[in-house]
Amino acid sequence: MGNAASVDDPDRDPDEHVRFALCRRAFYEVAAEDAAALVTRVLTDPDVGMANGAVCEYLDRRAAELLTDPGYLSWCREMTGPVAVDDYSARRLREWSLARAMTLGEPWDVETLLGASNWLQLYTAEESWTVIALAELAEGGRTRRIRNIAKSRLPVARLPVADATRNGSLRSCAAAAGPPPPPRAVGRFAPTGAGGAASLSGSLPGPDTFGVLVDGKS
Structure with missing residues (x-):
């Protein structure tokens, strides 16, 4: 899974920004059938904010791609178990399902x-x-x-x-x-500006950048 080995490395970099960037790249490179396992591994990181930030960015990107597609339902089922250990990620997945229902008129x-x-x-x-x-x-x-x-x-x-x-x-x-x-x-990530302030981004950034979640999370 590309850089996924770095995600599991017991001697991983202690800098959460570096680990976050590695997680993001792993999510961009992961095959669809391996995504649930990657979510499970990332959510074992002791830095909860870094871990669920990376997972939620993946959920946002993939859910938006599948929102009106029948494949959303099977993807959502695959994600439900792995995200259940983290309330923030689980809530994001539930809210994407509500957004889908509103979009489809369900x-x-x-x-x-x-x-x-x-x-x-x-x-x-x-x-x-x-x-x-x-x-x-x-x-x-x-x-x-x-x-x-x-x-x-x-x-x-x-x-x-x-x-x-x-x-x-x-x-x-x-x-x-x-x-x-x-x-x-x-609810995307945007580069951190002066003083650590986050700014809204007009599109999803590439896998080689990192920043902070800008969706009102506290």
Whole structure:
């Protein structure tokens, strides 16, 4: 698996930035059938933040690629076991499944979206064409930025006249707003700037760079 041997090396570099870069490269080079095993190994690193940062970047990239593809379901099943040991990674995988349900117009729960992480709420506000999701975030998004972005996109999302249904107290929703544009990954890594401040990146960086997760993780 390319540099995966370095990931398992008991004498690995103590610098978490170096290990993070090695993990990232391993995820870019890993074969699909070996990805779950690599996730398992990376999540054994004692630096939890470094490990789940590298894993979540892989989840973001791969989930965005498969979001509307039938292959997402089998990939998600393969990842569920390995990420179960890390709450942060497991939550990211669950939230990608919610994003997929909203994108495909499958049943989903409004309360789950409103209780989701800042990452998913911002992703939905920026990328979703699901009217009910944007309307709920425009009113109840966790941050002012999320609310403002969702509110600004509502008029455009409503142009195809999408209907949303609510099902009793569960408030299950199904939206049909026409075919969505190709999704892009968010919650990406960006190079660390002066003073260690993270900046948003316009696209996924290559495997030879490293930085910090910019999705509101604390």
